[in-house]
Amino acid sequence: MKRSEWGSRVGFVLAAIGSAIGLGNIWRFPYLCYENGGGAFLIxxxxxxxxxxxxxLILEFGVGHERIGSAPLAFRKIGKQWEWLGWWPLLFTMFGIVLYYSVVIAWCIDFLFYSVKLAxxxxxxAFFFKQFLQVSSGPTEISTIRTPILFGLLAVWALTWVIIMRGVSKGVELANMIFMPLLFVLTLVLVFWSLNLEGSxxxxxxxxxxxxxKLMDPKVWVSAYGQIFFTLSLGFGIMITYASYxxxxxxxxxxxxITALVNSGFSLISGFGVFSxxxxxxxxQNVPVDEVVKESIGLAFIVYPKAISxxxxxxxxxxxxxxxxxxxAGVSSAISIVEAFASGLEDKFSINRKMLATLLCFLGFTGGVIFTTNGGLFWLDIVDHFIxxxxxVLAGILECIVVGWFFNLDQIRKHLNKVSKIQLGPWWNWIIKLFLPLSLSVILLNQLIRELTTAYGGYTWASLIGIGWSWIVITFLxxxxxAAQPWRTENHLEKGRGDEL
Known part of the structure; x- marks a missing residue:
């Protein structure tokens, strides 16, 4: 079966940037920078x-392009026993991240309309927590579905369905050719506008x-590596899929x-708008800045609305x-997650694209309903934390170990050097084989120690195990x-592009 292809390199890069740039660039990076030494955090x-x-990112691009496949197909071509590693990230992103992420996008759509009359x-x-979300007392108290959020969620999945159904070049690529320039223009307008406000x-x-x-604090370095890892959509299986096209x-x-630098540049520039x-x-209000700073969701849905008023x-x-x-920013990231999972199913089971798009978007919408309830904020917090x-992080560690130690990593490097202008030396092999697994393991262990010392977010252990850990374990199984299902296509028998090198 002939694989879909991007219409142009620009389309591919914009799609990769669209996947990388998300809500976290706008509301997470500026706060991290502020908390971890300001300008010093840039080091x-x-x-x-x-x-x-x-x-x-180069590794994921290289694996997808050289092995010519979505994450499951690429890892299958590395070794039959590793196919599951391609499926696992796709599962917890498709039936985890994108379920709650699409609900947060629904909040953004609702607040877009609320902005008209400063509702x-x-x-x-009080409006956000008590009227809009109507937050319950905990994750086990789920009694009502918030209708405005449900309709916003329906809009998100309807748009995603239209884009995914149209395929790679006419759907995902075209959407990003529109979305990314639009996002950059909107962001620049907001930044310049903000810079002209009194006290900016x-x-x-x-x-x-x-x-x-602050640079002497190891936590600052762990935060920096963690932010880089999350912001580039690494470990999702998305970049492997996109490169295969x-x-x-x-x-x-x-x-x-280009993808990495544009993503980081966007984060830095967004911070100027946020802190202005x-x-x-x-x-x-004649108060210090630290009294108005809030992190994450609070920044977007509490501080910004107050500032807008x-x-x-x-x-x-x-x-x-x-x-x-x-x-x-949210929709461009969401479609990349759905596309990566759709590509994996297409590669293995040869399912009709329109039927696949309809099924995945229906499952995505229904799976997201739990996050639209009055207990949804707690579910979102727990699932997001664990995934x-x-x-x-574990998927990233395993990816480096499998490709670095159980496959001929030099084959990937030689292939990349053959098709690229920038040449990679043997140093890159050692970053993948040793440095990355070790640094990601530090992040993982640091988090695990904190987790075992104090229950995350003050939740009960029953909630953390029942919602968080079970999400990880079920998707793993x-x-x-x-991976055990028989292939309905011959794709897994094809060679990689570097096999002849």
Missing amino acids: PYLVALFTAGIPL WGADSE MTGIVAYLKPDFS MPEKSNMTGSAL ILGFMATT MIGDFGPMFGMLFFLSLTV NNYGL VAFIL
């Missing part, structure tokens, strides 16, 4: 980018003022470098632009079940 961040992020009123925090420089100073003493003569190493707004709020006549327009940019901190 461990850039070290992590060049010693871990880019080498691992959150004077108390954005107070926020910028708080964002980037270097505290070099590239023609034989393609500059893969250069594409990886925080500086404006601090100045207007303070801007004046142009507040609604600013709010609509902000939540539209979050929606675009990101354990599933993805299903990966082996899928």
